[in-house]
Amino acid sequence: MTSNKCNKSFANSYMLLKPEEAHFFDIIRILFSSNLGHRKFVESNEKGTLVEGSFRHRWLIFISIVLQKLMLFVAKPLSTFGSWVEWFINLVVLNGGFHRIPFNYLTGKLVIPDCTSHTFMSCIGNLDGRVRLGDLKREDNKYYVSVAMMASKACYENAAFLNATITNDWKMEFVGFFECWNEYLGKVTTQVLIFLDKCEENDTYVVAFRGTEPFNSDDWCTDLDISWYEIPGVGRIHGGFMKALGLQKNVGYPKVIERDESLPPLAYYVIRNILRKALSENNKAKFIVTGHSLGGALAILFPTIMFLHDEKLLMDRLQGIYTFGQPRVGDEAYATYMKQKLKENSIMYCRFVYNNDIVPRLPYDDKDLLFKHFGICLFFNRHYELQVVEEEPNKNYFSLWCVIPMIYNAILEVIRSFTIAYMKGPHYREGWFLFSFRVFGILIPGLPAHGPQDYVNSTLLGSIENHFKSD
Numbered sequence: 001m002t003s004n005k006c007n008k009s010f011a012n013s014y015m016l017l018k019p020e021e022a023h024f025f026d027i028i029r030i031l032f033s034s035n036l037g038h039r040k041f042v043e044s045n046e047k048g049t050l051v052e053g054s055f056r057h058r059w060l061i062f063i064s065i066v067l068q069k070l071m072l073f074v075a076k077p078l079s080t081f082g083s084w085v086e087w088f089i090n091l092v093v094l095n096g097g098f099h100r101i102p103f104n105y106l107t108g109k110l111v112i113p114d115c116t117s118h119t120f121m122s123c124i125g126n127l128d129g130r131v132r133l134g135d136l137k138r139e140d141n142k143y144y145v146s147v148a149m150m151a152s153k154a155c156y157e158n159a160a161f162l163n164a165t166i167t168n169d170w171k172m173e174f175v176g177f178f179e180c181w182n183e184y185l186g187k188v189t190t191q192v193l194i195f196l197d198k199c200e201e202n203d204t205y206v207v208a209f210r211g212t213e214p215f216n217s218d219d220w221c222t223d224l225d226i227s228w229y230e231i232p233g234v235g236r237i238h239g240g241f242m243k244a245l246g247l248q249k250n251v252g253y254p255k256v257i258e259r260d261e262s263l264p265p266l267a268y269y270v271i272r273n274i275l276r277k278a279l280s281e282n283n284k285a286k287f288i289v290t291g292h293s294l295g296g297a298l299a300i301l302f303p304t305i306m307f308l309h310d311e312k313l314l315m316d317r318l319q320g321i322y323t324f325g326q327p328r329v330g331d332e333a334y335a336t337y338m339k340q341k342l343k344e345n346s347i348m349y350c351r352f353v354y355n356n357d358i359v360p361r362l363p364y365d366d367k368d369l370l371f372k373h374f375g376i377c378l379f380f381n382r383h384y385e386l387q388v389v390e391e392e393p394n395k396n397y398f399s400l401w402c403v404i405p406m407i408y409n410a411i412l413e414v415i416r417s418f419t420i421a422y423m424k425g426p427h428y429r430e431g432w433f434l435f436s437f438r439v440f441g442i443l444i445p446g447l448p449a450h451g452p453q454d455y456v457n458s459t460l461l462g463s464i465e466n467h468f469k470s471d
Helices: 024-029 055-073 075-094 098-106 123-127 143-154 159-169 217-224 239-245 267-281 294-308 312-317 332-344 400-424 432-440 452-461
Strands: 013-017 042-044 173-182 187-197 203-209 228-231 235-238 285-292 318-324 348-354 376-380 386-389
Touching (some): 024 055, 055 217, 075 123, 123 143, 123 432, 123 452, 143 203, 143 452, 173 267, 187 239, 203 294, 217 294, 228 239, 235 332, 239 267, 267 294, 267 312, 285 312, 294 318, 294 332, 332 348, 376 452
Parallel strands (some): 203 285, 285 318
Antiparallel strands (some): 013 042, 187 203, 376 386
16 A cells, blocks of 8 residues: 655655554454555555565564554553653662661651653663773773773763763763654654764774664664664665664655754754864764664664765764664665675674564565674673674574573573672672563563663673774
8 A cells, every 4th residue: 555645755665554543343354354555553665575475474574563553552651650760760769778768758868850851871871881981991902892882871861960070080071961752753863972082093983873762652662673774775674673764755865955953853864963073173083873672773774875875984983883682673685785885985884683573674684574683793691601603593583492492591680680790790799670671581581681771791701802903
């Protein structure tokens, strides 16, 4: 079914899911009819098997639509619940523990959390409260990998926290934290952090995208959406990620745009404009792009649009792309395009995957969804031992053969929570909140493994030095 509501001539073909237009019986019928063209919540100009799909393909569309509708339905209560959870956790942490709250209240010393304060941390931040970069020096081979991971983790926090941490703890220059517009959802959904690491030899701008927030239904809808656009000469790319990066209705990603400065910025364009100005004024400056989870997908999609626009200055100065727990972004044609462009421009791209992390194994890599990973995969097991592989083991996660090993791993990770501080030092101590999350992971193995804490540990404890050149 095609529509005139939005001109999609920027794409050769597309398959778009619209959960807001799906009703109960329409969703059920998709399981029993291969004619997707008559479903108003599926829009496509692609003929053949991608529209007249197999049962498995229709089942995946069914799951995507149902989960997105569920997220839309619970959006407000989920956000409210998440706000209260974060507020309560910060209340406990800021007052020195649950047992001290009554005493602080009686003595007039009770600290009330302020979500805009530099002392307030998100749920992700409270899973792993480490903010310092440690003793790594710029000449260390894995310095920028560690900086990228800490930036990806810090990106979940508010602007005041980021400014204070980058300026006071990291001794770097805070450039900005940007709340970016999603034209398709009609709201701000994408957050980007930019800061500058100065040194005598060369300066490095770090661009970090925020990942999926656990209580943000918009982020979950972006992840769950299996829509795609086929960009001429590039391949098929995940539609949700494209929209989050600033895809515009009717025109896609034009190289030149005119936008009212009073409106929230579009992610790709605000980053591009800042880097254009900064790099043209500083001949010794380079930049890296990074992100965790959804942020990792946006981190690899940003240079894709950069290549499309032939941004020569940015292509010359892009030093590396580091993603952590990144989902798949496009099909095999897209993977081939990106591998060629990265090689032509001598740009390093490394994809970090920890153990049974569920997110890098989604969306499916199979004949129905066609999504593919590419680039170097640095895979770490629960001992933070490194393997360099083309694809992580159990690439699609949902396998009956892997259930027992994954549960076994999750149990051992719970046990490790008690022992890691004694084995590796106090810097790796895990708190009650993270321990509780790991216990929950026994029921859903791979969920706690997606948290930033194990990726921080992997960059610090894994033997990755030989895979990176210091500049």
